[in-house]
Amino acid sequence: MVLIAFFFSCESDEARRERLAREEQERIELVKRQKAEEAEKARKLEEERKKEAERIEKERKEKAIYEKYINNTLRTGATPYAYCYGRNRSCSGSRCSEISVRTPSTSDVLVTIKSDGEVVRHAFISKGSTYKFKLPNGTYQPFFYYGKGWNPEKVMKQSKCGTIKGGFLEREVFGKDSPQSLVNNILSYELILTQNGNFSTRPSNSSEAL
Numbered sequence: 001m002v003l004i005a006f007f008f009s010c011e012s013d014e015a016r017r018e019r020l021a022r023e024e025q026e027r028i029e030l031v032k033r034q035k036a037e038e039a040e041k042a043r044k045l046e047e048e049r050k051k052e053a054e055r056i057e058k059e060r061k062e063k064a065i066y067e068k069y070i071n072n073t074l075r076t077g078a079t080p081y082a083y084c085y086g087r088n089r090s091c092s093g094s095r096c097s098e099i100s101v102r103t104p105s106t107s108d109v110l111v112t113i114k115s116d117g118e119v120v121r122h123a124f125i126s127k128g129s130t131y132k133f134k135l136p137n138g139t140y141q142p143f144f145y146y147g148k149g150w151n152p153e154k155v156m157k158q159s160k161c162g163t164i165k166g167g168f169l170e171r172e173v174f175g176k177d178s179p180q181s182l183v184n185n186i187l188s189y190e191l192i193l194t195q196n197g198n199f200s201t202r203p204s205n206s207s208e209a210l
Contacts, residue, residue, distance in 0.1 A: 065151060066149070069150060069151040069169055070148070071149065072149055073150055074124040074150055076124065076125050076126045077123050077125075077131055078124040079123060080124055080150075081164060081210070083161070083162075084119075084161035084162065085112075085161075088121050088123060089134075090134045091134040091135055091136050095137050095184070096134060096137065097134075097136075097137055097138075097182035097185055097187070098134055098135070098185075099133040099182075099187045099188075100130060100131075100133075100188040101125055101130065101132075101142070101188075102129070102130040102189065102190045103126065103129055103130075104128070104191050105127055107127050107146045107148065107191075108125065108146070108168070109125045109127075110122065110123075110124050110125075110144075110147075110166075110168075111124075111125060111131070111142060111143070111144055111145075112209055112210060113140050113142050113143070114141045114142075115139065120135070120140070121135065137182055137184060138181075138182060139179050139180065139181045139182070140182060141176065141179040142176065142180075143174070143175070143204055143208070144175040144209075145167075145172070145174055145206070146168075146172065146173040146175070146191075147167070147168025147169070147170065147171050147172040147173070148168055148169065148170050149168055149169035149170060150166065150168060150169075151167060151168070152165065153166075154166060154169075156206050156210055157207055157210050159210070164210050174203065174205050174206060175191075175203065176203075176204040176209065
């Protein structure tokens with residue numbers, strides 16, 4: 001005896017069409033997700049590539065600036081911020097005082113002298129040199145910016161007169177003294193580098209000193 005079994009699907013034509021449409025929609029959505037994931041991956045790779053290229057270019061420019069200015073210095077008495085603070089005026093007569101600054105043998109120094117919070121004198125003093133500021137009697141506060149390798153394009157701060165440019169590439173240290181009242185006298189500073197790398201003046205910063 002031979003038994004023959006017949007199997008019939010209970011799925012109606014309408015249900016089959018709905019199932020196939022649903023499967024097709026799922027397939028389309030899967031393809032969309034895969035394409036979106038691939039696009040996002042490509043975007044991230046491109047973003048990383050651009051960042052790496054920017055990093056390399058930045059390092060190249062920094063290296064070029066470093067090599068160009070690391071041994072650059074200015075003459076003693078130069079006023080690199082004259083476009084903002086003016087040039088140093090002299091003072092003669094019975095109502096004048098003097099501030100004398102001698103720099104250490106290992107560092108150039110940019111000196112600013114403030115009165116009532118405003119820079120009234122400034123000068124670059126090369127290492128191992130002396131410069132004398134002539135001023136009318138009054139109260140003044142000296143600031144000292146030490147370093148190596150003068151970069152005239154380095155942005156230091158924004159001021160009332162615009163952007164202050166010019167600064168050292170390395171070994172930067174800012175120092176200051178307390179305000180000093182001068183009446184027909186001479187105030188002398190001999191700046192010394194101590195063993196721990198700090199100078200004998202009190203700490204300061206570019207915003208305060210410039």
